[in-house]
Amino acid sequence: MIQHATLTESDIDLSEELRAAMAAGDAERLDAFFDRLSLSEALRELLELPSDDRRTVLTLISPDIAAGLIEEAPHEVGANLMEDLETDRAVEIMDELDSDVQADLIGDMESEEAEAILGQMDAEDAADVRRMSEYEDDTAGGLMMSEVFECADTMTVSDVIKVLAKDDDDVDRYRGQHPYIIDETGKLVGVVSLRGLLATKRTARLTTIMVEPMSVQADATLSDLEDIFDKYAFLGVPVVDADGGMLGVVSRDAVSQALLERAESENLKLQGVVGDELRTMPxxxxxxxxxxxxxxxxxxxxxxxxxxxxxxxxxxxxxxxxxxxxxxxxxxxxxxxxxxxxxxxxxxxxxxxxxxxxxxxxxxxxxxxxxxxxxxxxxxxxxxxxxxxxxxxxxxxxxxxxxxxxxxxxxxxxxxxxxxxxxxxxxxxxxxxxxxxxxxxxxxxxxxxxxxxxxxxxx
Amino acid sequence: MIQHATLTESDIDLSEELRAAMAAGDAERLDAFFDRLSLSEALRELLELPSDDRRTVLTLISPDIAAGLIEEAPHEVGANLMEDLETDRAVEIMDELDSDVQADLIGDMESEEAEAILGQMDAEDAADVRRMSEYEDDTAGGLMMSEVFECADTMTVSDVIKVLAKDDDDVDRYRGQHPYIIDETGKLVGVVSLRGLLATKRTARLTTIMVEPMSVQADATLSDLEDIFDKYAFLGVPVVDADGGMLGVVSRDAVSQALLERAESENLKLQGVVGDELRTMPxxxxxxxxxxxxxxxxxxxxxxxxxxxxxxxxxxxxxxxxxxxxxxxxxxxxxxxxxxxxxxxxxxxxxxxxxxxxxxxxxxxxxxxxxxxxxxxxxxxxxxxxxxxxxxxxxxxxxxxxxxxxxxxxxxxxxxxxxxxxxxxxxxxxxxxxxxxxxxxxxxxxxxxxxxxxxxxxx
Structure with a gap:
């Protein structure tokens, strides 16, 4: 059984190991170094480096570890780290992130760098990010992700189970969402529960077991979303346009995260610090x-x-x-x-x-x-x-x-x-x-x- | 499609409706009243009543609505509301709550009232609560719930799917947990993914598709748990004793909630308010x-x-x-x-x-x-x-x-x-x-x- 161990090594060992791996330009050793730490520890080690070294590290390590670090950092810090990278590399890291995080980063970056990255991203993803970064930060639009577990209303139980059982990246990105049923015009018409999928014969059409989904408009506030997730045990709630067209899904986790960030930023503002500040900033x-x-x-x-x-x-x-x-x-x-x-x-x-x-x-x-x-x-x-x-x-x-x-x-x-x-x-x-x-x-x-x-x- | 609507009625209508329903002693009308509101609105209406009326309302409405209100309230306030109720009624409401919330409430109540409630609860539940309220608040022990999706290591895929497809309360309480495999001595030996369940033939033993689970000890801190959930996309992490015996599961949600509460209480303390305060307190x-x-x-x-x-x-x-x-x-x-x-x-x-x-x-x-x-x-x-x-x-x-x-x-x-x-x-x-x-x-x-x-x- 894997027990989560807290770190016992001294700081000196840590930063020495990091510097040695960096000096050697040894990507694998750097990966191993960061992989062993918790994300907050890893971020601390990264931010303690001078900014040139931060860029070197983020360029050498594997894109998914880099993406984890960028996501763990407060928004503005994450955006600054991305701006400092070569565009190619920034795009590689971007590809590892969920669309809601991508949109936050793009929104916080200088427009020139943001455009450069969007220009090299997959055209469809870039369009999603552009669309999503238009929404206000603490609204359903600003918090939703575009990776939606969409199923056509013509699909059967067996079709969905095949998708779920597939071992690929897309399914991981749904983060436990239930399958949402979409009609041919892109309108959200229903949602299917796991129990529904398991308790029904595999040849049944999804439309026979779907239930009416709760949904919000893109301008629903963080408090509206908090109210919904307080009252219902959903892991996600779909976001629709005025005609019921599916736009994305806000996860319970994104709402929790936004609430925590709001509380922490209020804390800072009450103490007289307006805007983000970490001591690693200039x-x-x-x-x-x-x-x-x-x-x-x-x-x-x-x-x-x-x-x-x-x-x-x-x-x-x-x-x-x-x-x-x-x-x-x-x-x-x-x-x-x-x-x-x-x-x-x-x-x-x-x-x-x-x-x-x-x-x-x-x-x-x-x-x-x-x-x-x-x-x-x-x-x-x-x-x-x-x-x-x-x-x-x-x-x-x-x-x-x-x-x-x-x-x-x-x-x-x-x-x-x-x-x-x-x-x-x-x-x-x-x-x-x-x-x-x-x-x-x-x-x-x-x-x-x-x-x-x-x-x-x-x- | 159910759209989440924000309330448009005036306050006066609201509190008049509440008072009228209360005066009539009309439980159904009270249920309908609270059901229509978000939990934070409902709690606000409840707390604005004089304390005798709060008791009347919590005694009349359905136990699950009452449980939602108690859980929404800050810990100390929830515990006070429970203390004011008749023991029978408090037990009814208690039964609707998850074990982690039960333990928090019992821990925050006067010991006399707490003992009275525990004495009338189901003996096994009461034992769980007693055991859980021993743990420090912001540790894995204090945050875990004892409702665990446990499966014996002799079970097959088909056995688990039958449990999942069952339409009962217990499954709801697992809140999206994956099935944990326990051996005959109560030791946690594995965890099974949904994908594993769906992609394997139904006669397969769980032990053939289980993977090694990550787990924590009961004294793991809130920061340790935050690190784990930051790094991994799990919805829950099992808590084990020194011998690997299963104690409970900490959900991602419980950790988010605890982090938010910590940030808000820090906020309050930095402003010079030590201990909880709401203006509805005496x-x-x-x-x-x-x-x-x-x-x-x-x-x-x-x-x-x-x-x-x-x-x-x-x-x-x-x-x-x-x-x-x-x-x-x-x-x-x-x-x-x-x-x-x-x-x-x-x-x-x-x-x-x-x-x-x-x-x-x-x-x-x-x-x-x-x-x-x-x-x-x-x-x-x-x-x-x-x-x-x-x-x-x-x-x-x-x-x-x-x-x-x-x-x-x-x-x-x-x-x-x-x-x-x-x-x-x-x-x-x-x-x-x-x-x-x-x-x-x-x-x-x-x-x-x-x-x-x-x-x-x-x-």
């Missing part, structure tokens, strides 16, 4: 992408900080406040981020919709009142004891309490509002939240302090 | 969980803010600095969070490991130097122009540049260090990062200002 590119987001943020930060500027007199009079300004804004920022997190999660689970903003606000403010008062009392006591001024404690505590309530309201509702107006909540929620909670935090502390000045300076 | 519970994290944070914030306290004299002398203190710490916090995001992503893709900390740092500091200098110059010019003091610009700019380099170093490396020492990087990276960047940011600004004092106060 420094200037990583730097530029991060800077784009940071420099927008610096402007928002200035707006918030200008509130402090307006109260410099108060600050000079009660300098102890300076210690608590960042605490109040940071803490409310944290409370607000928690609310953003819960809303993003509920959005992705489909448990709230943009129009539920008011309901969400009610739920948030009830937590905000409790936590605001609790944290306000806590920080108020700290300020009182630390600086020996009960009035200061009151100012800081009240400011944090108020600002926490504001922060959870903004944090809970802003992602829904952004979604409603067609903006990406993962990118914009954080900066908006921080700006508002900073401004309001500074304002609450400093304006309360100004009002309380007589008691504050007497201490 | 306010006090949500409040308490969020507070636990926030109050740890308030202590860290105090440590950072104490740096300001030490430099109050400098601040009074050059009060304009107070405007820039939060800007410097916020901006470096943002830079650091970007680095945290990229490291978390690379960790989840398996592209970095804890021991790669130094490599990661080199990659981060190169971006940190570029972005630190760029942002430093930007904020320096802002400070100079705004407050009319080139010395102030120099202090603020230099502080932000230095602190950005520190922040990306901490942000990039801290998740790896936390992982290495067995802590959860998603929970602790953010607070640690913020504390250090706040402290260091305040220190850089204020100590530089103290040194530059003669030029700063002359303005």
């Amino acid at each position: 420094t200037w590119l990583r730097s530029r992408r991060r800077l784009a987001w940071l420099s927008a943020n610096i402007v928002l930060n200035m707006i918030a900080a200008s509130v402090i500027s307006a109260y410099e007199e108060t600050l000079v009079a009660v300098i102890a406040i300076a210690v608590f300004l960042p605490m109040v804004s940071d803490m409310s920022g944290c409370s607000g981020n928690q609310a953003v997190g819960v809303t993003m999660r509920e959005l992705s689970l489909g448990l709230v919709r943009p129009k539920d903003a008011f309901k969400v606000w009610l739920k948030e403010i009830s937590v905000g009142v409790i936590n605001g008062i609790a944290l306000g009392i806590l920080i108020g006591i700290v300020a009182w004891v630390w600086k020996g001024s009960p009035a200061l404690g009151l100012v800081i505590g009240a400011a944090l309490a108020l600002n926490t309530m504001l922060a959870v309201s903004i944090g809970g509702v802003v992602p829904l509002v952004l979604k409603r107006i067609g903006q990406d909540p993962a990118v914009a929620s954080g900066p908006l939240l921080t700006t508002v909670t900073d401004m309001a935090g500074f304002f609450f502390v400093l304006s309360l302090a100004t009002v309380m000045m007589p008691w504050l300076v007497l201490r | 306010t006090w519970l949500r409040s308490r969980r969020r507070l636990a994290w926030l109050s740890a944070n308030i202590v860290l914030n105090m440590i950072a803010a104490s740096v300001i306290s030490a430099y109050e004299e400098t601040l009074v002398a050059v009060i304009a600095i107070a405007v820039f203190l939060p800007m410097v710490s916020d901006m470096s916090g943002c830079s650091g969070n970007q680095a945290v995001g990229v490291t978390m992503r690379e960790l989840s893709l398996g592209l970095v490991r804890p021991k790669d900390a130094f490599k990661v740092w080199l990659k981060e500091i190169s971006v940190g130097v570029i972005n630190g200098i760029a942002l430093g110059i930007l904020i320096g010019i802002v400070a100079w122009v705004w407050k009319g003091s080139p010395a102030l610009g120099l202090v603020i700019g230099a502080a932000l540049a230095l602190n950005t380099m520190l922040a990306v170093s901490i942000g990039g490396v801290v998740p790896l260090v936390l992982k290495r020492i067995g802590q959860d990087p998603a929970v602790a990276s953010g607070p640690l990062l913020t504390t250090v960047t706040d402290m260091a940011g305040f220190f850089f600004v204020l100590s530089l200002a103290t040194v530059m004092m003669p030029w700063l106060v002359l303005r």
